Amino acid sequence: MGEELYSIGKVEEICKITKKALRYYDKMGILSPDKVADESGYRYYSKKNLLSVPVIKYYKQSGFKLEEMRAFLQGTTYDFFDKSFRTKIDELRELEKEINLKIRSVRDWHALIVEAQMVIENNVCDVSIKYIDERNLIFLNQNFNYDYMECIINIEFNNYIDSINNAITGPVIICFPSFEDKINGKCSKMKIMQETILKCKDEESIEFGGWLAASCYHIGTHETINETYKKIKEWAKEHDYICSEESYERYVTDYWTTKNTDKFVTEILIKIRRKR
Structure with missing residues (x-):
């Protein structure tokens, strides 16, 4: 049978x-x-x-x-198995790195969207004191011409990141050497900064944070952001704080996320200290 x-x-x-x-x-x-x-x-x-x-x-x-x-x-043969499996392990490790990079990128972007949504829904526009955690960010010094879209979706900066084989995540942060010059239309320099996913060299990064800041969210187009700067100046004067010269604009949601400028959320950060 x-x-x-x-x-x-x-x-x-x-x-x-x-x-x-x-x-x-x-x-x-x-x-x-x-x-x-x-x-x-x-x-x-x-x-x-x-x-x-x-x-x-x-x-x-x-x-x-x-x-x-x-x-x-x-x-x-077992030898063939051994070589094939070792090759597959190396291949999967590279794939794991790529997937983890994508997860980190999406997770961080999603966190910014959630932050912006909560700020808008609760109309969070009051000035507050905030401790900024210390960390290293990658940076690039550039000229500033008040074209926010070009500054935030920054081709030169992205090309620079590609050239050093790194990847960026989280909000774009721009440092202005003088917020007074910035609000008076006299600012011509800026430093764009962002967090990297991969470790970068010391000379490619700059320390950010480790200090107290006057923080205030600005909701809406960047063209009206001077109103929020003035609000911070008035708050500092009223509460006996001295503002440092430079300022930071942290773009929570912007042209990367939406074309509706009314839904833009920008956090302005200025280092402060008590008057003596």
């Missing part, structure tokens, strides 16, 4: 794998039927052949392509 054979439909039922996949495996030389009926073309598989399906699924789960599985399934 011959070995029992299973139709392709039965294999689909037993192994939870589609007929389409089984036909493709046959085409690729991964799992071929033991018998093909001459007249009908029906495929039949032995129980021994069915046992290849869990192995194939595990290889697939492990990230191997069908072409890579073929040698394993046909029988090969």
